[in-house]
Amino acid sequence: MLKIGIIGCGKITEVRHAPEYSENPNCQIVGFFDMVPEKAQAMAEKYGGRAFDSLESLLASDLDAVSVCTANIYHAPISILALRAGKHVLCEKPMATTRQDCEAMVEEAQKSGKFLMIGLNQRLAKAHMKAQEILQSGEMGRVITFETKFCHPGPEGWTGSKDSWFLDKRIASFGALADLGVHKTDLIYYITGQKIVKTSAVVTTLDKKLPDGKPISVDDNAFCIYTLESGAVGTMHVSWTNYGVEDNSTKLYCTDGVIRLYDDPKYSLIIEKRNGDVTPYQLDFLTSNKEQTSGGRTSTGVIDAFVNSIITNTPSALSGESAIHAMNVIFANEESAKLGKTIDVK
Numbered sequence: 001m002l003k004i005g006i007i008g009c010g011k012i013t014e015v016r017h018a019p020e021y022s023e024n025p026n027c028q029i030v031g032f033f034d035m036v037p038e039k040a041q042a043m044a045e046k047y048g049g050r051a052f053d054s055l056e057s058l059l060a061s062d063l064d065a066v067s068v069c070t071a072n073i074y075h076a077p078i079s080i081l082a083l084r085a086g087k088h089v090l091c092e093k094p095m096a097t098t099r100q101d102c103e104a105m106v107e108e109a110q111k112s113g114k115f116l117m118i119g120l121n122q123r124l125a126k127a128h129m130k131a132q133e134i135l136q137s138g139e140m141g142r143v144i145t146f147e148t149k150f151c152h153p154g155p156e157g158w159t160g161s162k163d164s165w166f167l168d169k170r171i172a173s174f175g176a177l178a179d180l181g182v183h184k185t186d187l188i189y190y191i192t193g194q195k196i197v198k199t200s201a202v203v204t205t206l207d208k209k210l211p212d213g214k215p216i217s218v219d220d221n222a223f224c225i226y227t228l229e230s231g232a233v234g235t236m237h238v239s240w241t242n243y244g245v246e247d248n249s250t251k252l253y254c255t256d257g258v259i260r261l262y263d264d265p266k267y268s269l270i271i272e273k274r275n276g277d278v279t280p281y282q283l284d285f286l287t288s289n290k291e292q293t294s295g296g297r298t299s300t301g302v303i304d305a306f307v308n309s310i311i312t313n314t315p316s317a318l319s320g321e322s323a324i325h326a327m328n329v330i331f332a333n334e335e336s337a338k339l340g341k342t343i344d345v346k
């Protein structure tokens with residue numbers, strides 16, 4: 001039975017990490033830590049285990065693995081400390097806030113021989129997995145263009161606060177660009193099996209304001225034009241200013257037809273063949289922020305994948321190493337937006 005600790009006891013711990021670990025028969029949550037002690041205490045009362053009064057004491061205990069669910073700038077330092085303490089780490093996205101920190105996390109995982117996994121749960125959505133399989137089988141030919149979107153009303157609907165750290169550049173580092181964009185950038189890499197080699201991006205703050213009326217210090221929209229290794233070109237739009245129904249859709253326009261993902265209320269995947277055949281699949285739904293915060297939870301599979309990786313000693317598809325590509329694209333997007341030119345992804 002794996003012994004688990006959770007660091008950071010906010011929303012994602014409440015709706016995902018704590019309930020999904022507690023439902024997994026191969027592990028047991030034995031400790032929580034949060035910089036606000038009452039939050040760790042509340043989680044321990046609900047899910048068992050104890051609230052630790054410091055990060056050091058939690059990492060010094062006999063845990064096998066931890067989830068890092070803090071605000072963005074703490075992901076790298078805490079993950080590195082946990083790996084050094086001999087724990088496997090599941091770190092929430094975005095992996096870190098600098099390229100150097102992302103690389104340091106991967107190096108530390110290699111040195112420690114422990115697993116480092118990043119919570120890029122979109123790879124595990126059933127329709128995304130099926131689309132990847134269909135595309136890799138060759139039955140849709142080659143991708144020519146694509147469009148992917150993740151647009152919702154912003155973190156206020158998630159945290160319930162109009163001035164949370166998500167809106168503060170000093171703690172979040174990025175806005176919608178990485179909060180949502182890292183999922184969709186990684187998804188394009190995963191589904192097509194191709195790296196993004198160039199990007200041209202506009203990363204901007206168009207609407208969102210703090211309660212005092214000042215604009216937030218991070219972006220609320222990012223528009224990115226991606227070129228893949230094959231020369232295919234597509235767009236990613238991520239936004240915190242969609243005040244209607246959440247849009248989490250992707251379309252891939254291929255030489256033999258179109259793959260439509262999560263853009264239809266009934267079917268999560270629709271295959272439209274060039275010869276006119278249409279095959280709809282109902283595989284699952286992506287839970288929107290609104291549904292998750294109102295208790296309508298479906299398992300993302302991330303926690304089970306992490307636990308499974310450790311108990312079978314098998315590296316996960318969501319490894320730190322594989323998450324670095326999407327982060328490098330995010331950093332290239334920032335550079336492109338700043339310089340106003342197309343950037344080659346490092």
Ligand SMILES: NC(=O)c1ccc[n+]([C@@H]2O[C@H](COP(=O)([O-])OP(=O)(O)OC[C@H]3O[C@@H](n4cnc5c(N)ncnc54)[C@H](O)[C@@H]3O)[C@@H](O)[C@H]2O)c1
Binds near residue numbers: 007070072094119
């Ligand atoms: N995979 C996903 O789809 C997904 C969804 C939502 C959030 N997230 C990520 O999860 C992370 C947490 O988001 P959230 O929505 O739970 O935020 P939140 O503000 O609700 O919770 C963060 C918690 O971490 C605590 N904390 C912050 N810094 C800490 C530190 N140094 N040490 C200990 N505790 C600390 C805070 O007190 C708070 O309780 C973010 O990085 C976010 O991007 C991922």
